[in-house]
Amino acid sequence: MNQVSTRELARWLDATLQPQRFRDYCPNGLQVEGTDTITHIITGVTASHELIEAAVAKKADAILVHHGWFWKNEDPCIRGPKRARLALALSHGLNLYAYHLPLDAHPTLGNNAQLARVLGFEPLRGDAGQALTCGPDDLVWLGTPGVPATLQDLGTHICNALHRQPLVVGNPQQKLERIAWCTGAAQGMIEAATAAGAQAYVTGEASEQTYHWARETGTGFIAAGHHATERYGIQALGQAVAREFGIEVEFVDIDNPI
Amino acid sequence: MNQVSTRELARWLDATLQPQRFRDYCPNGLQVEGTDTITHIITGVTASHELIEAAVAKKADAILVHHGWFWKNEDPCIRGPKRARLALALSHGLNLYAYHLPLDAHPTLGNNAQLARVLGFEPLRGDAGQALTCGPDDLVWLGTPGVPATLQDLGTHICNALHRQPLVVGNPQQKLERIAWCTGAAQGMIEAATAAGAQAYVTGEASEQTYHWARETGTGFIAAGHHATERYGIQALGQAVAREFGIEVEFVDIDNPI
Amino acid sequence: MNQVSTRELARWLDATLQPQRFRDYCPNGLQVEGTDTITHIITGVTASHELIEAAVAKKADAILVHHGWFWKNEDPCIRGPKRARLALALSHGLNLYAYHLPLDAHPTLGNNAQLARVLGFEPLRGDAGQALTCGPDDLVWLGTPGVPATLQDLGTHICNALHRQPLVVGNPQQKLERIAWCTGAAQGMIEAATAAGAQAYVTGEASEQTYHWARETGTGFIAAGHHATERYGIQALGQAVAREFGIEVEFVDIDNPI
Amino acid sequence: MNQVSTRELARWLDATLQPQRFRDYCPNGLQVEGTDTITHIITGVTASHELIEAAVAKKADAILVHHGWFWKNEDPCIRGPKRARLALALSHGLNLYAYHLPLDAHPTLGNNAQLARVLGFEPLRGDAGQALTCGPDDLVWLGTPGVPATLQDLGTHICNALHRQPLVVGNPQQKLERIAWCTGAAQGMIEAATAAGAQAYVTGEASEQTYHWARETGTGFIAAGHHATERYGIQALGQAVAREFGIEVEFVDIDNPI
Amino acid sequence: MNQVSTRELARWLDATLQPQRFRDYCPNGLQVEGTDTITHIITGVTASHELIEAAVAKKADAILVHHGWFWKNEDPCIRGPKRARLALALSHGLNLYAYHLPLDAHPTLGNNAQLARVLGFEPLRGDAGQALTCGPDDLVWLGTPGVPATLQDLGTHICNALHRQPLVVGNPQQKLERIAWCTGAAQGMIEAATAAGAQAYVTGEASEQTYHWARETGTGFIAAGHHATERYGIQALGQAVAREFGIEVEFVDIDNPI
Amino acid sequence: MNQVSTRELARWLDATLQPQRFRDYCPNGLQVEGTDTITHIITGVTASHELIEAAVAKKADAILVHHGWFWKNEDPCIRGPKRARLALALSHGLNLYAYHLPLDAHPTLGNNAQLARVLGFEPLRGDAGQALTCGPDDLVWLGTPGVPATLQDLGTHICNALHRQPLVVGNPQQKLERIAWCTGAAQGMIEAATAAGAQAYVTGEASEQTYHWARETGTGFIAAGHHATERYGIQALGQAVAREFGIEVEFVDIDNPI
Numbered sequence A, B, C, D, E, F: 001m002n003q004v005s006t007r008e009l010a011r012w013l014d015a016t017l018q019p020q021r022f023r024d025y026c027p028n029g030l031q032v033e034g035t036d037t038i039t040h041i042i043t044g045v046t047a048s049h050e051l052i053e054a055a056v057a058k059k060a061d062a063i064l065v066h067h068g069w070f071w072k073n074e075d076p077c078i079r080g081p082k083r084a085r086l087a088l089a090l091s092h093g094l095n096l097y098a099y100h101l102p103l104d105a106h107p108t109l110g111n112n113a114q115l116a117r118v119l120g121f122e123p124l125r126g127d128a129g130q131a132l133t134c135g136p137d138d139l140v141w142l143g144t145p146g147v148p149a150t151l152q153d154l155g156t157h158i159c160n161a162l163h164r165q166p167l168v169v170g171n172p173q174q175k176l177e178r179i180a181w182c183t184g185a186a187q188g189m190i191e192a193a194t195a196a197g198a199q200a201y202v203t204g205e206a207s208e209q210t211y212h213w214a215r216e217t218g219t220g221f222i223a224a225g226h227h228a229t230e231r232y233g234i235q236a237l238g239q240a241v242a243r244e245f246g247i248e249v250e251f252v253d254i255d256n257p258i
Helices: A006-017 A049-057 A082-091 A103-104 A109-121 A151-162 A186-197 A208-217 A232-245 B008-018 B050-055 B080-091 B100-105 B109-120 B151-162 B189-195 B208-217 B230-246 C006-017 C049-057 C081-091 C102-107 C111-119 C151-162 C187-195 C206-216 C232-245 D004-015 D050-059 D079-090 D101-105 D111-119 D151-162 D185-194 D208-217 D232-245 E006-017 E047-057 E079-090 E101-105 E111-119 E151-162 E187-195 E206-219 E232-244 F007-015 F048-058 F081-093 F101-105 F111-119 F150-164 F188-193 F207-215 F232-245
Strands: A028-032 A040-046 A064-068 A097-098 A141-143 A167-171 A179-180 A200-203 A220-223 A246-252 B027-032 B040-046 B064-069 B095-098 B141-143 B167-169 B180-181 B200-203 B218-223 B249-252 C029-032 C040-046 C062-067 C095-098 C140-146 C165-170 C178-183 C199-203 C221-223 C246-251 D028-031 D040-046 D062-067 D095-098 D138-142 D167-169 D179-181 D200-202 D220-222 D248-251 E029-030 E040-046 E062-067 E097-098 E138-144 E167-169 E180-182 E201-202 E220-223 E248-251 F029-030 F038-047 F062-067 F093-096 F140-144 F167-169 F180-183 F199-205 F220-223 F247-250
Touching: A006 A097, A006 A232, A006 B095, A006 F180, A028 A082, A028 D185, A040 A049, A040 A232, A040 D220, A049 A064, A049 C206, A049 F093, A082 B208, A082 E079, A103 A109, A109 A141, A109 A151, A109 A179, A109 A232, A109 C165, A109 C178, A109 F232, A141 A186, A151 A167, A151 A200, A151 A220, A151 E206, A167 A208, A167 B218, A179 C040, A179 E006, A186 A200, A186 A208, A208 B050, A208 B080, A232 A246, A232 F247, A246 E248, A246 F007, A246 F093, B008 B095, B008 B230, B027 E180, B040 B230, B040 C140, B040 E201, B050 B064, B050 B080, B050 C095, B064 B230, B064 E187, B080 C081, B095 E180, B095 F111, B100 B141, B100 B230, B109 B141, B109 B151, B141 B189, B151 B200, B167 B208, B167 D040, B189 B208, B208 B218, B208 E040, B230 B249, B249 C081, C006 C095, C006 E006, C029 C081, C040 C049, C040 C232, C040 D208, C040 E047, C040 E187, C049 C062, C049 C081, C049 D208, C062 C232, C062 E062, C062 E180, C095 C246, C102 C232, C102 F188, C111 C140, C111 C151, C111 C178, C111 C232, C151 C199, C151 C221, C165 C206, C187 C199, C187 C206, C199 D004, C199 F081, C206 C221, C206 D040, C206 D050, C206 D079, C221 F111, C232 C246, D004 D062, D004 D095, D004 D185, D004 D232, D028 D079, D040 D050, D040 D138, D040 D232, D050 D079, D062 D232, D079 D138, D079 F029, D095 D185, D101 D111, D111 D138, D138 D185, D151 D200, D151 D220, D179 F220, D185 D200, D185 D208, D185 F199, D208 D220, D208 F150, D232 D248, D232 E062, E006 E029, E006 E232, E029 E079, E040 E047, E040 E180, E047 E062, E047 F207, E062 E151, E097 E206, E101 E232, E111 E138, E111 E151, E111 E180, E111 E232, E138 E187, E151 E201, E151 E220, E187 E206, E187 F247, E206 E220, E206 F038, E206 F081, E232 E248, F007 F029, F007 F093, F029 F081, F038 F048, F038 F232, F101 F111, F101 F232, F111 F140, F111 F150, F111 F180, F111 F232, F140 F188, F150 F167, F150 F199, F150 F220, F167 F207, F188 F199, F188 F207, F188 F220, F207 F220, F232 F247
Parallel strands: A040 A064, A040 A246, A064 A097, A179 A200, A200 A220, B040 B064, B040 B249, B064 B095, B180 B200, B200 B218, C040 C062, C040 C246, C062 C095, C178 C199, C199 C221, D040 D062, D040 D248, D062 D095, D179 D200, D200 D220, E040 E062, E040 E248, E062 E097, E180 E201, E201 E220, F038 F062, F038 F247, F062 F093, F180 F199, F199 F220
Antiparallel strands: A028 A097, A141 A179, A167 A220, B027 B095, B141 B180, B167 B218, C029 C095, C140 C178, C165 C221, D028 D095, D138 D179, D167 D220, E029 E097, E138 E180, E167 E220, F029 F093, F140 F180, F167 F220
């Protein structure tokens, strides 16, 4: 059975995702140290208690997620659900690797790139082939919607592809030639999307003021679910790890309606 | 026809809501100056373009809202929808009064107090009759749910009372004796609600991590809509203004699915 | 009649003045959006009410200034004179473009470069022809005074050239071979000028402590007026706009004794 | 010959001026330690080199000023004029006491109170006899102008009383019933003065934007000199010291045109 | 066998030590949650791995320390020794309570009060019996040294009482009538001690610059060990817990030469 | 007799040590200005009163040190020992040059480089010959210990070489192949040393928590004295100055047990 050392995997993930390029809300990398070698990894969107239970049940020795722990301004004490998660992980020697913004932004493995693949969006690309982006830290991607012709069509397409009813704001008949998207809780970046000329913006969550911005600028807005839009980057990263090290990597989808 | 001077109304609102007691994300008070005297006020949740259009159509000379303008870190330039809102308001001499956190927190007129009234919650009260609260700036209220016996019942009750399908997370059969609530985008305060012993927490919006916290602590969670939970404080404030000054005050509900 | 689109002019001004290179006290660029196309621009030092009235009287559709609006720590509310300026500009569809530090610093169009031209100062230049500077953000220019031989001569020359009696501190008979200058309220930068070996420093305003620094270091000091020293960059920029787009650009001098 | 210990004088000055009540731009109190006992004090507006020379010539052992040393963000190194001042003071065992905002604000000895006395202004007073103020840290005083009937009259009166031609902005014929004043470089507080209903505002310095604010709000503005308006508080404080300790206290006026 | 609930003990400790009065470098209170009830507590200076091992060996269910975990600016990830400590504590259901500054400062149980008891220092007291203090957060105590007459005597006395050779700086023959002390790494507070008139200052650690300050001000300085000076507060607190709840509390001294 | 101008020496020192590359806790360079030309320099670790006395006794005109004055958050007032040091230096026209982090880090003259030379450590070097480092600002050097085979041997060797009994923590028999070092109060950087794979870490001072980190990670730790480890960089720098300018440079060792 193949294996990789905990440190070697951390080095490869850091080299691949380059966390030093981001100012993030959490540490990226090996957040909790477990066994020294790894043969079986569970990937998931969030390092929730249920995901750790799944990893224990499957006798994994590492978890690789998009949403890890130790967020900025979080109480550092180990109590309540934080204690339960940590005690379970430590008692089974699980390693926890987490990559947040670096996994949103990666040009091929990242959440934005993978959501485009799943939904058939065609990213606009610069002369060097790089995706054209906008917004803070260049987190918002720009492109064409592929087949769907109108905002209503795009809503239906997303509903079918992500198996979730999205919130759609705007004129259903609006023709879409240029759209923008950013996975997760990126509703605030609709301003950047509008400024970059997008006719519609797709993200995960929505806030009260997003609705007014969308209507007053005539920008179509689709909130397709934080979890639903961020299931794909971590799967792609897991497959890359499996290819690189020949170890077992398995995605566990703990559903989340938000 | 009765009237009040713009300055006098600002003084009365400030004396009533005491904005100097809050560190807020926006200025509270007279945000945009219009005519010198006021005879007809439109109240609303958010100073959106549509609300200003309604005020113009109704020949009002002031708008009084919960969500005004000039939020922290906002681009100060007057462009796009911000320009359109402002140009419309200025060209019709509209005064814009906005109160954010002070209107959430007011003991009788505030959003939390009014939502309790609408939903039949019974606030816990201290020896001096004051509502017992928790969380940052004491923004979360504690109490009993009134009639509803279980989380499922509470969800149904809220759906009927607010005319909106809420997001409900948790065990539907959980008996509820002590709950907590805070209107708007207060999902992050579920931690304070749990620490204060609430069996369920009601707020407006939801984030991805709220779901996991609710499930891992066994706290019921209901997101009933930002707009839907914040429609009541501004109406109560408007009625108080009408009583005080004998002028016409009218609530305009610009619906918002979020 | 020639015209340029509002966005195209913003792009050209940003490309010319490169505001992203400065950490400024205000936003640089299109501060207030008006009509979509521009045929007639009024330039001025400060976007005062009087300047806007002049632009309205002259049927201009844009104003281009050195001192715009929305200064750091300014109250964001739209009241009093701020409301009056904004209401006048918005009601006539005026665009407001403002460039602060980028216009001070531009190598040929900037206030320092243009004041040198008007007063006959010869900037010191490096091997690549660039002006040699000192002080925070390299805002202070160094050079020779041209013809004037003494501090008294320089004061007289400035009085004649700028039509204003400057405040002159120091030994009138001091011979001047190396001087420094920075337009506007740059009196605090006299320390950098002294450290760079300047025998006299010319700026716009003066503060109580400037007087003591000048006397105790033996540095000649001339405060020639904030407005008086900053009239020239905006004119040069306006002429460049006129040349580039063939539209009408007119400078309006609203005098200011300070 | 009477004397007071250096520490005892520091204690009395601190008890009188209460520097702990202010967030200031410099340390208040004994800034430089000299001899242990004090028999002869020189007071002045600013601890300039010339003032120290005067103190040495008069064989004083302490200097008491409004503008001392060690301002916020100042380079801490001891070089140039800072070195010269300090070397001179230390070599003669001079003690340096400095009080900045506490001396502006003192109800009877302070610069605002003393300027009112010199110019005949009548401060508005509250029920407890305290001066009514406005602006940051309540530094601006409100009152009536005494005899002068118009802005022009007030300018002439100030010229005669302070022996300096002030800068006067506004309508010369404006009748004045309510004015505001704050000594020194308090031009930015004209906004607070306007908001408090002052028809004219008197301070020491002026900035470019002050001119526009004054004109656009119709507030009369008089810049009477930073030094000229701040000569009186330190004299009053010196007389109080002389009365308290029976030691020699002498004011030396180093003139400053700013 | 007596027991106390984990929450009840946290409430009593918080009521006793009042952590909300301090701005500390770590969270104070229940830092790591273990079993719900507590029958046996180990106290110690620092929650080191060795202390946790001792608690496990003694079948304790809680640890109460002065130096806990989660210090400001610490890497939040759970790796290396931090992981080992936490895994050991969690796997045995240990509760970790930590109180830092509140335990230094407590008037009777605190480190300063207890070190005074052990060394025979007599604290100076105010009219209400409270200890007279100085320095940031009033952390430094003032008093008389009890029996020792000179700095050398005090050094010898401390050596005998704390079983450790202290570092002594100063004139051995200096008579001591007024001293100051603060346990732990409080060497920087020697400046406050000097300003308060102390002839000698006793603390735990020493820094290079402390030596010069002590010599140049003539203040005697004794560094008696961080651990050695902070062994007593936690013991007194443990005894108070034992008295209050009748449970077993045992002090384990993991020696530390620093 | 050779001499150098004060400014020229400052320029050469800045060019050599490149202080602009560091964010330091004090200003680096000419901290106190004295005579214009320099013929005789005293070097020392710290600009203490005793060092200044030595410079005066030796008729030097400059002092060059590692620990100068004006540390971050220091009270800027000139009182007590600060006054005494400054008065002595100013009254004898002494120039004070200080370089802190730039002198720790210099590749050949710096404290780390020189301590390696004195103790026979062999720095690890990269392809370009540069020392391999770790920790904040790359201040910690990595290398092999030279001759000593075990931690105990290294302790004995350091005792003999630096004439001081170091504090040694760890297993005396641990074989050492890779060590790390940083002079002065760098005990907090032991974490970076451990992460970089060092078996032992040598620095100047020690803190309570260093002891636990060393033991729990199995990293040997040696605190060899702040002063004792930082005597060498300033001597090397002084010799470089002597070579460059042909002036007299003399090291004065004011011993310090810390």
